[in-house]
Amino acid sequence: MFKTGRQVTTAAVASKTARDNGFARFALRSLARHITGDWGDLSEYDKAVNDLAIHDGQRILSAYEDPLYPKIWIITEADRSSTCILFPEDY
Numbered sequence: 001m002f003k004t005g006r007q008v009t010t011a012a013v014a015s016k017t018a019r020d021n022g023f024a025r026f027a028l029r030s031l032a033r034h035i036t037g038d039w040g041d042l043s044e045y046d047k048a049v050n051d052l053a054i055h056d057g058q059r060i061l062s063a064y065e066d067p068l069y070p071k072i073w074i075i076t077e078a079d080r081s082s083t084c085i086l087f088p089e090d091y
Helices: 011-019 021-035 044-056
Strands: 006-009 060-066 069-076 082-086
Touching (some): 006 011, 011 021, 021 060, 021 082, 044 060
16 A cells, blocks of 8 residues: 555564564564554544555554554654554654
8 A cells, every 4th residue: 555665673573573473473464454554453533644644645653452462563654764563662
């Protein structure tokens, strides 16, 4: 749906993915959802903001939760130069 630019993670997410294959799969599935416009666990208002952001060139934020893993956010920068997977506390 939009360009993601360089795909990166924070150090904390990289460490967790290296230690936990299940979490790594969760993060990759979440990234695939983000790229296709499935904004995850956001309010309807925030989902609508993301839908507009695709066309207006604004930052896009998704949030994904799973009972087995910590919540993650995925942020694509407004200029589409990068997309980062992070924990909310990394922000």
